[in-house]
Amino acid sequence: xxxxxxxxxxxxxxxxxxxxxxxxxxxxxxxxxxxxxxxxxxxxxxxxxxxxxxxxxxxxxxxxxxxxxxxxxxxxxxxxxxxxxxxxxxxxxxxxxxxxxxxxxxxxxxxxxxxxxxxxxxxxxxxxxxxxxxxxxxxxxxxxxxxxxxxxxxxxxxxxxxxxxxxxxxxxxxxxxxxxxxxxxxxxxxxxxxxxxxxxxxxxxxxxxxxxxxxxxxxxxxxxxxxxxxxxxxxxxxxxxxxxxxxxxxxxxxxxxxxxxxxxxxxxxxxxxxxxxxxxxxxxxxxxxxxxxxxxxxxxxxxx
Amino acid sequence: xxxxxxxxxxxxxxxxxxxxxxxxxxxxxxxxxxxxxxxxxxxxxxxxxxxxxxxxxxxxxxxxxxxxxxxxxxxxxxxxxxxxxxxxxxxxxxxxxxxxxxxxxxxxxxxxxxxxxxxxxxxxxxxxxxxxxxxxxxxxxxxxxxxxxxxxxxxxxxxxxxxxxxxxxxxxxxxxxxxxxxxxxxxxxxxxxxxxxxxxxxxxxxxxxxxxxxxxxxxxxxxxxxxxxxxxxxxxxxxxxxxxxxxxxxxxxxxxxxxxxxxxxxxxxxxxxxxxxxxxxxxxxxxxxxxxxxxxxxxxxxxxxxxxxxxxxxxxxxxxxxxxxxxxxxxxxxxxxxxxxxxxxxxxxxxxxx
Numbered sequence: 001x002x003x004x005x006x007x008x009x010x011x012x013x014x015x016x017x018x019x020x021x022x023x024x025x026x027x028x029x030x031x032x033x034x035x036x037x038x039x040x041x042x043x044x045x046x047x048x049x050x051x052x053x054x055x056x057x058x059x060x061x062x063x064x065x066x067x068x069x070x071x072x073x074x075x076x077x078x079x080x081x082x083x084x085x086x087x088x089x090x091x092x093x094x095x096x097x098x099x100x101x102x103x104x105x106x107x108x109x110x111x112x113x114x115x116x117x118x119x120x121x122x123x124x125x126x127x128x129x130x131x132x133x134x135x136x137x138x139x140x141x142x143x144x145x146x147x148x149x150x151x152x153x154x155x156x157x158x159x160x161x162x163x164x165x166x167x168x169x170x171x172x173x174x175x176x177x178x179x180x181x182x183x184x185x186x187x188x189x190x191x192x193x194x195x196x197x198x199x200x201x202x203x204x205x206x207x208x209x210x211x212x213x214x215x216x217x218x219x220x221x222x223x224x225x226x227x228x229x230x231x232x233x234x235x236x237x238x239x240x241x242x243x244x245x246x247x248x249x250x251x252x253x254x255x256x257x258x259x260x261x262x263x264x265x266x267x268x269x270x271x272x273x274x275x276x277x278x279x280x281x282x283x284x285x286x287x288x289x290x291x292x293x294x295x296x297x298x299x300x301x302x303x304x
Numbered sequence: 305x306x307x308x309x310x311x312x313x314x315x316x317x318x319x320x321x322x323x324x325x326x327x328x329x330x331x332x333x334x335x336x337x338x339x340x341x342x343x344x345x346x347x348x349x350x351x352x353x354x355x356x357x358x359x360x361x362x363x364x365x366x367x368x369x370x371x372x373x374x375x376x377x378x379x380x381x382x383x384x385x386x387x388x389x390x391x392x393x394x395x396x397x398x399x400x401x402x403x404x405x406x407x408x409x410x411x412x413x414x415x416x417x418x419x420x421x422x423x424x425x426x427x428x429x430x431x432x433x434x435x436x437x438x439x440x441x442x443x444x445x446x447x448x449x450x451x452x453x454x455x456x457x458x459x460x461x462x463x464x465x466x467x468x469x470x471x472x473x474x475x476x477x478x479x480x481x482x483x484x485x486x487x488x489x490x491x492x493x494x495x496x497x498x499x500x501x502x503x504x505x506x507x508x509x510x511x512x513x514x515x516x517x518x519x520x521x522x523x524x525x526x527x528x529x530x531x532x533x534x535x536x537x538x539x540x541x542x543x544x545x546x547x548x549x550x551x552x553x554x555x556x557x558x559x560x561x562x563x564x565x566x567x568x569x570x571x572x573x574x575x576x577x578x579x580x581x582x583x584x585x586x587x588x589x590x591x592x593x594x595x596x597x598x599x600x601x602x603x604x605x606x607x608x609x610x611x612x613x614x615x616x617x618x619x620x621x622x623x624x625x626x627x628x629x630x631x632x633x634x635x636x637x638x639x640x641x642x643x644x645x646x647x648x649x650x651x652x653x654x655x656x657x658x
Contacts, residue, residue: 078631171643
C-alpha cells in the first residue's frame with residue numbers, strides 16, 4: 001500500500017464546493033428536519049463564496065443534494081433571469097457540473113427565493129427555499145433562545161394575539177408575505193417570504209420542500225404530503241393576494257400571481273411573476289409546441 | 305412580439321465586475337507583497353476577523369477586493385472553511401507567549417514589568433504631509449535596551465488569584481478535536497465558553513467596539529480596568545504522526561484581560577484574537593466581563609452581542625436589501641390596499657342606528 005493509493009489526486013475544490021464534512025452535517029440536519037416537519041434544526045452553515053443573505057442557506061442545501069445528472073433551476077422573485085438567480089445558477093453549474101433549465105417541468109431541483117412556481121411540482125422534484133429569517137416568532141420575540149423554548153412548548157399565544165390585533169386595528173390580517181403556518185399540526189414555521197398566494201401550494205404537496213437560512217443557521221422542511229395550514233381564525237378566512245382576475249400584459253396568461261409595473265402615464269400593467277410560465281405561455285400563443293404543466297391554481301382559484 | 309428569456313442578467317453581472325476591477329488595475333505578486341509589508345495592522349485585523357492566519361492570503365484578499373474589508377474577510381472565510389484540518393495545536397498559555405508588549409493599568413508596576421513594546425499610543429497624531437512633497441520617511445533605528453525585558457511574562461491574573469483578589473478560572477482540559485468549534489457547529493445559547501471566545505475572536509472589530517463602547521459608557525453593569533493587555537507571538541506546537549512535538553511556526557496574537565470589582569473580589573473579562581488588534585480585544589473583553597447576568601435583549605447579553613458582531617453575517621444581510629423584493633412588497637401592497645378599501649367602505653356607509 002502506498003500513500004498514493006490511499007489518497008485522491010489533488011483538486012483545487014471539492015465537488016460541489018463544500019467539503020465532505022460540511023455536506024454530511026447538512027444531510028443529517030435535513031433528515032432531522034424531515035423527521036420533525038417545520039421544526040428548525042440548527043446547523044453550522046459554512047461560508048460560501050457569496051454574501052450572507054444572498055441565498056447561502058439554499059445554496060448549501062442545493063450543493064449538498066446535486067449530482068451531475070440533476071437538472072437545476074434557480075429563481076428569484078419568480079424570475080430565472082434575475083441577476084442573483086443567474087449568479088447562483090452559474091455557480092452551481094460551475095462547481096457541480098449540473099445541467100440547468102428554466103422550465104419547471106424539466107427541473108429536478110429548484111432553488112427559489114420568495115416564490116413557488118405556478119406549475120404543480122412532482123414527487124421526484126425538490127424545492128429549496130432561501131430563508132432570510134427562519135423564526136416566525138421574531139416579531140413577537142426577537143431573542144432566539146426564548147423563541148426556541150416557545151416552539152418546544154408550542155407556545156404560540158403571542159402569535160395569535162398579533163394576528164388578532166391586526167384584525168382589530170386594520171380590519172384584516174396585515175401579514176404580507178412569510179405568512180406563519182402550522183406544519184403537521186405541531187410547529188409554526190415561516191414559509192419564507194413567499195406571497196400568501198403560494199402558501200396553499202405547500203399543503204399536502206407531492207414534493208419535498210427544504211427551507212434553509214444560511215445566515216441564521218437553521219434548516220427546516222415540509223416533507224411530501226404534509227399539512228401546512230396558515231394561522232387563521234375560524235371566522236376570518238385566509239386571503240391570498242387579489243390577483244385572480246389580473247391578466248399578464250405580455251403573455252395574456254390570467255389567474256396567477258402578478259408583478260405590478262407602474263407606467264409613465266400613471267397607469268399600471270401586470271406581468272406574470274413566474275417568468276418561465278410567462279415565456280411558455282407566449283411560445284404556446286405564438287404557435288410553438290410547448291408542454292404546459294398542470295397548475296396549482298385553476299382559473300385563479302386554488303381547488304380545496 | 306416574442307418574450308425572449310434573455311440571459312442579460314449574466315452579461316450585466318460580467319460587465320459590472322469588469323467595471324469594478326478596472327478601477328483597481330493589475331493585481332500582481334508585487335502589489336500583494338507591498339500590502340503585506342506596508343499594512344501589518346490591516347492584515348492583522350483581516351486575519352483576526354477571518355480567523356485564518358496567513359499574511360499572504362490576507363494581503364491577496366485585500367488586493368483582490370480593493371480594501372473592501374467585509375469582502376476581504378468573506379473571501380478568506382469561504383476559503384478557510386473548505387480546508388482540511390490536519391492537526392490541532394497544543395493550547396497556548398499566557399506564560400508561554402513570546403511577549404512584545406504587555407501593559408497593566410491595575411498596578412503601577414507588575415511582576416515582569418510593564419513592557420511598552422511597539423505602540424503609537426503616545427505619538428502626536430500629525431499627518432506627515434511632507435511625504436506627499438517628495439520627502440521619504442525613514443524610521444529612526446530602534447536602540448536596544450541595556451537590559452532586555454524577558455520574552456516570557458507571568459500572568460497578572462494569576463498573581464491576583466494567588467493573593468486572593470480573584471477566583472482563578474477553572475482550567476478547561478478539553479483537547480484536540482473535542483474542543484467545540486464554532487466554525488463547524490451552530491452557535492446556541494447559553495453558548496459554550498469556547499464558542500463565545502471563538503466568536504469574539506472572529507467578530508467584526510467595528511461591531512465589537514460599538515457594543516463594547518456602549519457597555520463602557522454606561523449601558524453595561526461593569527466598568528473595565530485593563531488588567532493586562534498583551535501583543536505577543538504564540539508558538540504553534542503540533543504533534544507529528546510519529547509522536548514528536550514540534551513548532552510549526554509562530555502567529556501574532558493579542559489578548560486582553562479586564563477586571564471589575566464584584567463584591568469583595570474581582571471578576572474577569574477575557575478576549576484574544578489572531579493578529580495584533582488592541583482595540584478589538586479590549587472591547588471584546590469588556591463585553592465578556594459584562595455578559596454574566598445581563599438581562600435578555602441588553603447589548604451586553606451574550607446572544608445579543610455575539611449575533612450582532614458577526615461581520616460576515618451582518619454585512620451580508622445589510623447589502624442583501626439591494627436585492628429585488630418586489631414579490632414581498634406586492635404582497636404587502638395587496639394587504640394595505642384591501643385594508644384601506646375596507647375602511648373607506650365602512651366610512652361611506654355607517655351602520656344604521658338600531
